[in-house]
Amino acid sequence: MIDLLLVRSNPLIRIMLCFDQFLMILIIPLFICEIGTLSFCLENIQVNFEGKVPESQIIQAKHMIVHELGHILGIHVELFKFFRDSFGNPLTQRPFNLTMAECVDGERRPVIMPSCSTLRLHKEITGLAYYEVVTPTVRQVVRNHFDCQVLRGARLENQPKSKMNCFGTNWDQRLFLMEAMSSPALATDFYLSPLSLALLEDSGWYHVNYTSHHVKTNPFGHGAGCDFVVKPCLLERGLTVPRYSKNYFCNDPLKFTSLGK
Ligand SMILES: [Zn+2]
Numbered sequence: 001m002i003d004l005l006l007v008r009s010n011p012l013i014r015i016m017l018c019f020d021q022f023l024m025i026l027i028i029p030l031f032i033c034e035i036g037t038l039s040f041c042l043e044n045i046q047v048n049f050e051g052k053v054p055e056s057q058i059i060q061a062k063h064m065i066v067h068e069l070g071h072i073l074g075i076h077v078e079l080f081k082f083f084r085d086s087f088g089n090p091l092t093q094r095p096f097n098l099t100m101a102e103c104v105d106g107e108r109r110p111v112i113m114p115s116c117s118t119l120r121l122h123k124e125i126t127g128l129a130y131y132e133v134v135t136p137t138v139r140q141v142v143r144n145h146f147d148c149q150v151l152r153g154a155r156l157e158n159q160p161k162s163k164m165n166c167f168g169t170n171w172d173q174r175l176f177l178m179e180a181m182s183s184p185a186l187a188t189d190f191y192l193s194p195l196s197l198a199l200l201e202d203s204g205w206y207h208v209n210y211t212s213h214h215v216k217t218n219p220f221g222h223g224a225g226c227d228f229v230v231k232p233c234l235l236e237r238g239l240t241v242p243r244y245s246k247n248y249f250c251n252d253p254l255k256f257t258s259l260g261k
Pocket of ligand 1: 071181182183184
């Protein structure tokens, strides 16, 4: 059994592996919020007729573990305000103050706003709000990924699941499909890319190894140019696939029968 619990009434994250190994991460009492949780129960794992766990389930479980651990290590909006520069100085002014912020759901709420050198609000032409991570390494990695040297940062999702989440936590799936820290999806391919490592590096808490064999370039949108990022994925009310979207988006939705085929 693998069990990872966030104990809400106690500022302690406990990871328990097979009941004989423990990794404990202590966090300060200010956090009484969910950063990431994992819970796997052997009873709920389906086995095939050979008594083995299907490879697809194992792969999916690995993806979820990487994603949630990514949040716990620092890729979470509740942790951005604690980021530090390379000299160890806080990026967000201390002590923290509540300020009225425009949230991606359109509401204004009092929140502790991470520094503008970490997170910035932007709006689409339609008025839809979203936030971008603008830390230096993240900015350079995202510019290199799309081959667009004018990008300000990497966009976060603007459809967070929780009302408590004002800014978004996962990378935006429209731009970063299949990235390990994008909104969880059932994509078969999965890439722990330099983008997520760049954010961990910019937290000021880690040195990261971009040459690790676990780190892979996400092919989605790789080298696709600025238009891919800033223009709509489809034009003419979804009828036309522009040149920059070819091989990434389609205007012919897949149709499934009631049997899923
Ligand atoms: Zn997530």
